[in-house]
Amino acid sequence: MDQFDLVVIGGGANGAGIARDAAGRGLRVLLCEKDDLAQGTSSRSGKLVHGGLRYLEYYEFRLVREALIEREVLLRAAPHIIWPMRFVLPHVPEMRPAWLVRLGLFLYDHLGGRQLLPPTRTIDLGREPEGKPLKPQYHKAFEYSDCWVDDARLVVLNALDAKARGAEILTRTAAVGARRDGNLWQVELEDRRDGRRRHVRARAVVNAAGPWVEEVLGRVEGARSTRRIRLVKGSHLVTRKFWEGSHAYLLQNTDKRVIFVNPYEGDLALIGTTDIPVEGRPEDALMEEKEIAYLLDVLARYFERPPGRADIVHVFSGVRPLYDDAAENPSAVTRDYVFDVEPRAPETGQAPILSVFGGKITTYRKLAEHALDKLAPFFPGMGRAWTADAAMPGGDIENADFEGWLKRFHAAHPWLPAALARHYGRLYGTRAEALLADARRLTDLGRHFGGTLYEREAHWLMAEEWAETAEDILERRTKHGLHLTAEERAAFAAWLEAQQAKAPARRTA
Template sequence: MMADVDPIRCDLFVIGGGINGTGIARDAAGRGLKTVLVEQTDFAAGTSSASSKLIHGGLRYLEHYEFRLVRESLKERETLWRMAPHLVRPLRFILPHHRGLRPAFILRLGLFLYDHLGGRKLLRKTKSLNLRKDPKGTPLKSRFKKGFEYSDCWVDDARLVIANALAAKRRGATLLNGHRFLDAVREDRDWRIRVEAPGGKVIEFQADALVNAAGPWVEKTLRDCIMSEDAHSHARLVKGSHIVVPAFYDGPRCYTFQNPDKRVIFAIPYEEKYTLLGTTDVPFSGDPAKVEASEAEINYLCAAASEYFEKSVQPEDVIWSYAGIRPLYDDGEVNPSATTRDYHLDLDTREDTLPLLSVFGGKITTYRCLAEEAMEKLSPFLTFSLDDWTGYTPLPGGSLPEDVTPAKALKHFKAEMRTRFSWLEGETVDRMCNAYGSRIRTVLEGTESLDGMGTHFGAGLYEAEVRYLMREEWARTAEDILWRRSKLGLRLSKNEQAALAAWMSANTD
């Protein structure tokens, strides 16, 4: 089926609405390029919402001598914290020394490098702990005597994707959520691209450059949808699963555990009432759209946590699990855990024109650097400035009052918003500040009382917020809101979730 209107002209066409695709769209649009991005299901519906929710340097990558990746990641922690203080926050991790695994001096050396490779300015440095005397060792089994405490950052991964999409839109990009990329062919002077809209209508585009940031679908997109004889494929699909259980220790600290298989497992306080445990590394060859944590992975994570914590974790404790597929760059490593987490950008051109850039690998921490490198690779084919601007410009919602640290700025902003919206539950105001930052004013625009918020669906989710998410953040289904725009799916009952779905269906234009 052909389009019934003339093709829409753009400079850059991006396939994929995950963190890399939206990051590239933001960067390109900010450089003045007419940019279009297409996402087949929902922004962050795949790997980008299935991470460990960490902005981290990758302590274990030091073992594989990936010093460049670690340094870049460490620097990005504070850059992203400043860009989005509502979505990124510092965490302290406790790393117990397990006798029989990595020696204590190796851990200390690694953490010394961790403190100094990335030019740390705001995050607190590493310190040694006596786990038998320090209260931070209380949740752990008594056989763990020595440990270390170090810094990394938390991120709301799906909302980071939305923030980049909003930033791209603010700078003029066109973002098509729920649109399926059909195919692209090189013509004499441009790419000819077809996209299927939700109702089945086919829309055609013409572009000077094409970016394939389809994540786990990057190879399938190259093979089935892009007619490029010279396109290379380098993806190695690895599944990572996480489980969520009721919180079983007090305090805000996270814990990092070594395992005999050299995997590292994190235990992270999650959504105030829960603990997040992950992740696994399992080779994957199925459909990335149909992925879930297996029974073996759940058992593995429970056993890993139970090895360290005084309170054991059992599979029956799991209240939610999720899994994502990492499209790692295939560097030939046999062990999935040893496969590089660095990104690789594959540039395919025809006679130095009509570039196709495919994105392999990467991690959420370095998405901004990946986008900058992508633009650098495309610079011979498109006209734009290569000025470094993305790291100095707050993401939407990130323009909070300046203070000594982003954490203090957010704390003061929450206090201000609690006063401004005193008629709304304080817990709800805090949640909305964490999700929207300074855009909370946009979410609640025109509402001056609880009655003005409309229908209450449960857990502090009101009609006014749902309308905002549908109008401004591309939400189309209850799942979009409950599991990506928020994690309120953990708190709403099945009946409340069904009521939300019915309301959205009845109020969709």
């Protein structure tokens, strides 16, 4: 029976981040995920690395400060999948007075020691292009900085780095049971492809199952926790982009919530989110008609020519596993995280289990660091924290200057169309050289499925990044699915099925 120092349950941002950090500290790590990496909450976020401006209204100063610091740490570590974005906040006096907004933005500019991103400025909407798509009653706005992130790729990069440092990554493998055996855990794993079972031993277990954290605890013999999570659904619309420029908008709604309207995938817009309590299974959560109407109503309040239902390209919902702090309003529930470690000290001689409650994608790296600090007494030989200064796979770009690196990459491969060079650069960073390998002309990339999707990339994702299904490739490893017709998506799925019938996909191990 294989033995590990740490078994991590859950392949979202928190689980992959903990696995990466632990492997880099010298621990022998196994991560298991019952579905695909980032298949749950971590691919269904608002795709922002941000401090959380509105959390200041709930006095979440510690969380906002941590998130603002992490924003620049992550921007340096992964400039290919994370980049700066400017947000335009139209001023609406009857919702929040100007002095309050200015105070909040002053704190936002200074709480985290901002170094890389430009500060807040005031905009005259009647004179500057940011005001062009808005209705004429909006005269003034405030513009501030945050960052965009490809959330699912962030998870995959953490898993890749964990694997490179010795971790074993098992996708579509559920932890179906665990029990203590002296000072070790015995964990039972089930491969959901064929039902095969495997038993492993571990000195500690981390339960980072997100919305399923309580369900996992129910499968662990003797595990107890007084912590609870609160499931809140956030839904998003994807429409055609309806304004000029690379900036985003942050819109205040009459219920005191805020809605993001962000550029997405070049010619699209990502609009969200909602806050709806979830009953039932997290995996069954879908966007409801009332949520669509809610978001479209906010757009209609601000924009001269807002998108309507006919302009919606795609919708998705993510279930956020928030730590239940007993707040009545779902929007007021803390986005901070807490841990439950049992037992709390190694003197008991029992193997520990650490469960993660809450968190947000911006703070996943710091959460992982704190989680390992909690486990450090059980691993006296464990190495120090190291991830704050380490580049993500593909992110080793000098001075985090992605555009400068992209020019050099394209110059080295002039046969690549500009859009394809940018696609490879954005998703894979410096790893794009390995993807292209010996390719010297476009035909070397194999069959073209539409958009910027070629056969070589699909093979690469299956061989290197645990992709197995068309959904894995079109929705999580990439966003090709948003740019292909229904016929092209069906043709790709048929090709993939034929490939796997000839030679089953190799599992990245």
